[in-house]
Amino acid sequence: MDIKQLNYFMAVAQAGSFSKAAENLTVSQPTLSVAVKKLEEELGVRLFYSFNREQRLTDEGLRLMNGARRLMDVYQQTVEDVRVMDHNTEGSFMLGLSPLFGACFFGDLLPGFAAAYPNIHIEIVEDGANRIDEKVARGEVDLGVSLNTDRLTAAVEKRHFTTQRNVALLHESHPLAERDSITVADLRNESFAIFNHNFILHRQIVEACHAAGFRPRFALLTSQWDFMVELVSKNHAVSILPKPVLEKQSHPHVKCIPLTDSMKYWDIVLTWNKEKYMPRSCRLFLDYISRNLPPDDL
Template identity: 30%
Template sequence: MELRQLKYFIEVAQREHVSEAAEHLHVAQSAISRQIANLEDELGVHLFEREGRNVKLTAIGKIFLTHSLTIMKAVDIAVEQIDAYLDPDRGSIKIGFPTSLASHLLPTVLSAFKEKHPQIAFQLRQGSYSFLIEAVKSREIDLAFLGPVPADDLTIQGKILFTERILALMPSNHILAERRSLRLRDLRNDSFVLFPKGYILQKIAYDACKQEGFLPNISSEGEDLDAIKGLVSAGMGVTLLPESTFYETVPKFTVKIPIENPVINRTVGVIIPKNRELPPSVHTFYKFVIEFFSILEKYQ
């Protein structure tokens, strides 16, 4: 079995058309047909069945496709790591991040790193809390910025970079808008604007309210920070957001107020896999991030 055969097989399986696969791969159609026939002879099964001019995977073909994709992904990762070891200053780093860290933390770190390592490239992937953790485990990304940092996953190594407070954001005409601080229970009769269920910031807000003896009345939901802030600005309710999400400005027609009781914090950090060695370029970036925030903390 050859990697070329797997490559041809995957292309035909995904396009369901031999001639289109041949055109995309810039090889003769007969060459693809021959290699797939050799692969089927070696396996002793039929991987495709014809449907007019198209081809469809057989039941065993679908199973083989899943394993073939895994094999090719592993080969791609191996080649990337070899390239990184041969030239650490020209590697490529796959970084994951959530929406709450996209506006300030990520650009700040990446721009500072690029000044020292201009030849290292980045591939960025935004995702939910659970997706980023699983993507690090499956090697889909090399590392991820997260908040809060998971503490109970034995396959993940988390490094806390800083801790920040969760603040209340409310319309500027809210009855409590003039307060310098407030208790979370003061908002028990308000409508809340939160992320949908499954988002970590929704869980943080929901759990904090529950611990104070009430469940938030969720009137509206938004899937990104701009949507959440916009709904609050429009008077649809109040919300709870990390302090770093207000780094540049507070949205128009809103005010942010610290919560003094209880104080709600979240850790923010970076996670890497615990059970495998990082490629040199990724290790360089990981060390840089830790040192960067260590220096930043001293100045603050």
């Protein structure tokens, strides 16, 4: 017994005639008759009897009609649940997010989405952007937040999220602290406190130093930006961080100087593996973010 058989059976019961039911369903009468006959054979009961040129339900037919109405209600609701994307949508997906991006941009986005879609659960996988890229490429997360680089694989789709400025962090007494702007080359004689190898920003800083003609010396490699700020505040190192980080972790003895070379901007993208199925819950989140992007700082 399937949905089509039940639909045919209910049409005959409601019309009281095979010919009228066939006309309502836009099928031939023999097709309808055969379908109902097969249903009776499958169930081993008689569903209709003829009286005054009408098809009337037997006791077994009445019981099937009552059950069929409930089944069709459930079926229609299931179809609607699949088609309609509303605030009652349920589901879950995995979001790859570094603590840095989370602290800077998702403090309002995640609660806002949860309020709009309370039945969707987001499982956050926290790691550096390098590893998030790897997880996206392997299909281990549904959506990632990363830096825009030429190392993203062909299987990875990306969408702009925000562009922010990078700044050099210097102690207030540093000779460069009063400059309006500096370049990475100006920092060639400094010791750096920067993110460790799990972060794309680490690679970008090192490559920028090499492009400027020097190999950087490291006072600290860490995943904690507050640790970097602390070293700079004690005049033990310099650092390069995105400007939004300093809005979360400012220090009175640390000056933030804009960079003007290849490290000028921090271009953040949303990434996903286009060869992997994206759950509807994740698509809703992607659409929500696209409507609530943080402003670019250009």
